[in-house]
């Protein structure tokens with residue numbers, strides 16, 4: 001456990017030194033702030049449009065940052081051979097991987113918190129109401145990003161950063177579409193298509209289940225299960241991802 | 256560990272690399288076997304590309320052997336927990352360069368389960384041992400190559416391991432550094448630790464190692480105690496002659512298979528000890544002048560060279 005935490009802390013330290021991170025974060029904050037300007041162009045529902053846009057910016061940049069930072073960090077440990085000395089200590093490859101994962105998640109959550117503050121400030125300036133629903137929605141964005149980091153960890157356990165970025169981006173995008181596909185297939189009435197989309201929905205991460213934006217923005221009631229179920233889903237899905245990653249990483253030759 | 260149980264036991268380890276994506280494989284280790292006993296300084300020597308680093312990576316569990324078994328302290332090298340007692344310095348080490356020397360050692364001390372209460376004292380000790388006490392608060396990014404090497408050695412020893420594996424420990428060190436690290440290795444032996452080192456600096460091997468294995472092209476060509484080297488090879492002497500006529504030179508070469516170097520004025524011969532008398536008699540009889548006769552110590556170098564040459568000349 002000490003080893004996992006040591007690797008996580010070291011990963012966090014390395015990640016927050018990354019300049020790209022701050023550039024992306026700056027972009028995200030600008031975009032969140034800009035959503036206020038954009039929303040003022042509309043005559044109706046200004047505050048809702050504002051918050052919708054801002055949430056979108058938070059999610060999008062969160063994903064971009066998670067992928068950009070997540071992909072490189074594991075690759076770099078192998079490429080620069082720091083993994084040699086780490087694994088020569090009583091640290092299992094699984095512990096190493098989990099440490100990397102936790103360090104990255106901590107980094108991403110810190111960024112989400114910063115973006116959330118930007119969001120709250122923008123809402124406050126734009127006179128948009130804030131409530132607990134917004135907090136829940138932000139928390140679920142963080143949860144979704146934890147799953148995305150899990151995907152990045154899985155792919156970077158065995159491929160090059162380029163491919164890992166590609167796969168993670170692809171699956172993240174697909175993960176946002178599975179519900180739409182399900183609906184489309186149901187509309188089509190073709191049993192074959194329906195079976196395929198159901199299967200896709202089961203295998204790919206259902207990332208829309210982490211989307212409480214609508215509830216928050218429209219002040220719809222949020223039940224405990226709206227939050228608790230995604231938490232369990234994220235934990236289960238990420239565990240499977242990390243288990244796979246660890247099985248693959250276990251067999252890898254570092255040469 | 257009871258007295259005789261080996262610290263390291265390698266049996267028939269084969270390693271194939273697959274250079275591309277194809278099925279073609281390249282055999283780097285051809286079924287090597289050796290043992291290292293407790294308290295030994297074991298030298299693993301061989302030319303570039305012989306497979307020394309590959310062997311060490313198998314021992315560190317970084318790459319899997321294609322077949323064969325490798326054990327350290329009685330544990331299969333694929334296990335994790337026993338590494339609490341193992342230290343490792345990789346070849347050309349590289350570390351997280353945003354850490355200071357002290358933070359870097361703290362990180363590895365945590366990984367190696369050094370109890371929190373002992374950590375800082377241990378870090379101070381090691382920084383002093385490797386001569387980095389002045390640089391503990393500087394970031395590794397600002398370290399020179401030799402300083403990084405020293406940091407790497409400190410990292411390998413931070414948890415006071417029973418056995419240490421060093422891949423080219425002297426590389427990148429200045430002459431003073433070499434002496435310091437040599438002393439450090441001897442100190443480890445005095446403390447009863449076992450040291451396994453890869454190197455091609457034979458002088459260090461002669462000064463430090465109790466036992467040696469010579470690896471050539473992924474095969475062990477010689478293994479034994481250093482004194483055995485001396486007994487094994489035929490002793491030779493160097494004979495320097497002057498005023499040697501060419502035809503005599505030729506005759507000498509044929510008669511006692513002497514190796515002959517130089518021309519005209521001065522000629523240097525390497526002669527087996529038993530032939531020295533005959534060579535001198537012939538030379539003096541033909542009016543040559545004997546400049547010197549020096550018995551040659553059978554050095555590790557000559558054994559090393561003949562092991563490598565033997566491997567090249569149909570040794571497989």
Ligand SMILES: Nc1ncnc2c1ncn2[C@@H]1O[C@H](COP(=O)(O)OP(=O)(O)OP(=O)(O)O)[C@@H](O)[C@H]1O
Pocket residue numbers: 255272273274281283301302303304305306307308309310346455
């Ligand atoms: N990743 C790899 N893929 C394919 N072949 C490799 C790989 N790494 C090493 N080799 C080959 O394995 C052989 C042994 O390499 P190794 O690094 O073990 O040699 P070494 O004895 O440590 O040499 P040196 O003294 O130069 O450090 C070499 O022929 C090398 O080309």
Ligand SMILES: [Mg+2]
Pocket residue numbers: 307308309346422
């Ligand atoms: Mg080597």
